[in-house]
Amino acid sequence: xxxxxxxxxxxxxxxxxxxxxxxxxxxxxxxxxxxxxxxxxxxxxxxxxxxxxxxxxxxxxxxxxxxxxxxxxxxxxxxxxxxxxxxxxxxxxxxxxxxxxxxxxxxxxxxxxxxxxxxxxxxxxxxxxxxxxxxxxxxxxxxxxxxxxxxxxxxxxxxxxxxxxxxxxxxxxxxxxxxxxxxxxxxxxxxxxxxxxxxxxxxxxxxxxxxxxxxxxxxxxxxxxxxxxxxxxxxxxxxxxxxxxxxxxxxxxxxxxxxxxxxxxxxxxxxxx
Numbered sequence: 158x159x160x161x162x163x164x165x166x167x168x169x170x171x172x173x174x175x176x177x178x179x180x181x182x183x184x185x186x187x188x189x190x191x192x193x194x195x196x197x198x199x200x201x202x203x204x205x206x207x208x209x210x211x212x213x214x215x216x217x218x219x220x221x222x223x224x225x226x227x228x229x230x231x232x233x234x235x236x237x238x239x240x241x242x243x244x245x246x247x248x249x250x251x252x253x254x255x256x257x258x259x260x261x262x263x264x265x266x267x268x269x270x271x272x273x274x275x276x277x278x279x280x281x282x283x284x285x286x287x288x289x290x291x292x293x294x295x296x297x298x299x300x301x302x303x304x305x306x307x308x309x310x311x312x313x314x315x316x317x318x319x320x321x322x323x324x325x326x327x328x329x330x331x332x333x334x335x336x337x338x339x340x341x342x343x344x345x346x347x348x349x350x351x352x353x354x355x356x357x358x359x360x361x362x363x364x365x366x367x368x369x370x371x372x373x374x375x376x377x378x379x380x381x382x383x384x385x386x387x388x389x390x391x392x393x394x395x396x397x398x399x400x401x402x403x404x405x406x407x408x409x410x411x412x413x414x415x416x417x418x419x420x421x422x423x424x425x426x427x428x429x430x
Contacts, residue, residue, distance in 0.1 A: 163401045173294045174286045174353075178392045180301035182410075186366040186388030187308050188343050190381050191319045193367040200238065200340070201360035203253035204347045207234045209356040209388045210260035212214030217271035218294075222292050227348045228300075236337050249419070261356075284407035288395075289347035297349040304342045311338060316377055354407040362388060365414035372421040373428070387417055 165171050179386045187199075193197055215223030238252055290299070308315070309417050317325045318335045325332040345362070370383035395410030402409075 159174060161401060165397065171396075171400070173291075174291055174396060175393070177289060177294055177297045177301070178286055178353055178396060179389055180298060181306070181346060181353055182362055182388040182392040183307070183385050184301050184304045184342075184346045185350060185362045186384040187305070187381060188339065188346060189363040189365075189367040190370070190377070190384055190386075191315055191339050192242065193345065193371070194319050195211070195336075195339075197239075197339075199253050199360065200363050201347055201363040202229055202298060203238060203257035204235055205351060205356045205359045206257035206264075206343055207231050208348050208351055210264035211375070212351070213264040213267045217267050222290075222295055222296070224293060224348060224352070228345060231348050232341050232344040237406050239336060239340050252423040255291075256287060263303075271347060284353055284405070285352070286353040286356060286406050289352050293352055294350075297352070300345045300349045304345055307338070311335060315339060320377070354410065361411045361414060362392075365411070365418055369414070369418040369421045370390045372418070372425040387414075400422035 166175070175327075185396055188202075192200060199338065208227050209229040211222045215226040222225055234256065238256060238311045255345075296342065302410045314325075314330060314335050315332060316340070317328075318332050318339075322336070346363075354362060366384040366388040367380065368389055370380040374380045374383050391413045392410055395413045397404055398413070399406040401411040
């Protein structure tokens with residue numbers, strides 16, 4: 158095993174993948190706790206579809222780094238999605254379904270009319286962390302570090318907004334502002350994480366670690382810490398098994414997350430019943 162790890166880490170593209178994947182997995186898990194508790198679990202799925210639509214359009218237009226185009230558009234979409242779900246006549250789950258299906262359809266249509274289902278489009282759809290360019294790596298690392306720092310800075314306020322938005326408003330806290338911060342941070346991680354997991358699987362690294370931690374831990378702080386650890390461990394095991402058995406990295410990461418979720422569920426049954 159150690160020999161395999163040494164051999165794996167001798168490749169530069171694997172080193173890039175481990176760096177980016179670790180940071181993105183950690184940030185996704187931290188944000189996932191608030192999203193799950195606020196019942197916004199599927200916002201990751203919706204935003205990834207929006208990201209796919211924008212990325213395919215940017216690729217069709219000849220942009221060499223479409224992630225730079227996708228980030229601001231997906232960020233704005235996240236804020237609009239929350240406002241529509243909170244204040245509009247359309248409920249949040251319906252709004253996510255509406256936007257995600259529309260964006261995905263636009264992306265597929267643009268792909269059909271222009272480049273076709275080429276390698277870049279497939280990478281966005283199914284993920285290909287091993288094919289990241291230097292530009293993508295720099296952007297992903299920078300975004301992940303910024304997200305992690307902002308999460309730590311606003312931790313207490315995000316905690317209050319997550320558990321009791323009405324109390325937050327009554328205490329003078331601008332709840333909507335911090336809800337928007339959660340949405341923006343999520344949008345950033347979704348876009349950079351699409352290279353790793355793809356449109357089809359990106360929401361899994363947001364949802365799985367949080368749900369897994371909640372099987373055993375009950376306090377917000379413990380769930381956040383546990384989610385971060387589980388997410389990073391799942392990624393590292395997933396990329397190792399992916400390299401060992403030549404299986405899709407994104408799919409392997411989700412399978413590892415699923416196995417850990419089942420184990421934690423069993424532990425929960427043993428401890429609390």
